[in-house]
Amino acid sequence: WEDELPVDDPGQPLGTDVRVLKEILLDAHRRRRGKGMLHIGGFVPWAFKYTDHPGAGGGRAGVPTEWRFAEIVSCFDAYLDADAIGLAAMANASFFQHYPYRPPERPARRPSGSDLRQRGFLSADGEVEPAPYVAFYAGDWDSAAWVYRRMPDLWRDPHRGRVPLGWAVNPNLEDRMRPALAWIRRTATENDVFIAGDSGAGYLNPGCLEEPRVHSGLPGGLEAWAEHCERYYNRWGLTVTGFIIDGNAPGLSEKGLTAYARFSPGGIVAQKCPLTGLHGEMPIVRASGDLSGPPEEAARHILDRTRGRRPAFLVFRSILQSPTWHLKVVEEVQKLDPGVRFVDPPTLLALVKVHEKGREERAAAAAGVKEISFAAGAGDQLISPVSWEDGLFREAEVAGSRALEIDGSRSMRYLYFDVPAKWVQPPSPAEGPGLEVSVTYLDRGNGAFVLEYDSRDPSAPVGGAYKASRPVELTGSGEWRETRMRIPDARFESSQNGGADFRFASPPVGLAMRQVRIRRD
Secondary structure, three states: OOOOOOOOOOOOOOOHHHHHHHHHHHHHHHHOOOOOOEEEEOOOOOOOOOOOOOOOOOOOOHHHHHHHHHHHHHOOOEEEEOOOOOOOOOOOHHHHOOOOOOOOOOOOOOOOHHHHHHOOOEOOOOOEOOOEEEEEEEEEEOOHHHHHHHHHHHHOOOOOOOOOEEEEEOHHHHHHHHHHHHHHHHOOOOOEEEEEEEOOOOEOOHHHHOOOOOOOOOOOOHHHHHHHHHHHHHHHOOOEEEEEOOOOOOOOOHHHHHHHHHHOOOEEEEOOOOOEEEEOOEEEEEOOOEEOOOHHHHHHHHHHHOOOOOOEEEEEEEEOOOHHHHHHHHHHHHHHOOOOEEOOHHHHHHHHHHHHHHHHHHHHHOOOOOEEEEEOOOOOOOOEEEOOOOOOEEEEEEOOEEEEEEOHHHOOOEEEEEOOHHHHOOOOOOOOOOEEEEEEEEOOOOOEEEEEEOEOOOOOHHHHOOEEOOOEEOOOOOOEEEEEEEEOOEOOOOOOHHHOOEEEEOOOOOOEEEEEEEEEO
């Protein structure tokens, strides 16, 4: 950190450690003549310096410090083989690296339409069956030392193979631990599916590979990263990147997504992206969060996120959890909701692709239609509700009608919705009537609710993403009512949480809505 003195050298001029780190990285980049990627072994020594851990002498927590380090090194075309404290000890890497490489015997999983239909995921007309689909990212295997220390115990778990797991082993770990990568592929079951872990063939922030690169000023490194990953993915039969750590970096731009489509055509899961989507033929899903603690607690977290939208596509990350733990989580979920379907990450992303292509086709067909709508209980529609951490909802009978309802007792505040970009484009003019949103809501309790929409007004919060309309007052009549709101400057580029385009901000009573319509004026 530029504004903190390290505990082991408090007399140095402020910022010396960061400056020297950047000098080393820049010199390494020059020695490679800007070609290829730089392999960094190790991790931030968070227990001893730079953080607020007892005795470490810093003012920031461990994760922000880790993210800061990743942000800096990514700007120099470097990636981490992240041997973190506690699991960093590893012997004989210099011996293991000579283990002979053999191509994996089993091809990468690439579910086809006929395969998805045979497994009961598609209807007769090719639509994704309306259910919640959940995949596990079993990580974090972005460190050769972690594989060396923990994989043997987890891999020998007697319940491995009972539930689908996406084993997120970074393929660059073969440079130090090739026998492990060969062993787990040779002994895998049908439910043990391999995906790339943190960001690809090495832990970095891919958003920092694009210019401007604040820490280095170097030209962009996307091409070097794509070539690096392509080589490793091809060697180990990988088609999916299970978790892109964006950290403090911007999310992937169109150029960055195109680079990933070269080596990860089966899809990506990222921190900063729309909830679901397509980039060309590559499916995209936003990470649904981490699972930890007792299986019952993890199961409740999954069930919270699977409420509402159907179909739903959710990828949860677990860190060093056993197959037995995952099995217990699945059993707890299915006790309460047997309709939740657990699949491997490549299958989930293939379903996303089918679903999004169908939505694109319907949106393109509706491009000339003046009005689109959402009605609770009516199945898949062009306006879709989006479940997010501060906007969990349920679909239920409310005051005699099928409706979406926020549970006010859980401090949920929003109902989020998404609109297909192909219906919105070309965007409404910067000035003029634009769009009209009408909503049928239950008038209960007191206070007011507000429509907040993704706008082209740069003065609105978060670069225009949350521009507020006029408030709609609640009178407590207990009746279903309709109100209309004009939004003249809609952008609708999925800039809100979960890739949503607009949301309704609720008073504490808990909002209930049965229909939302949008009309071009």
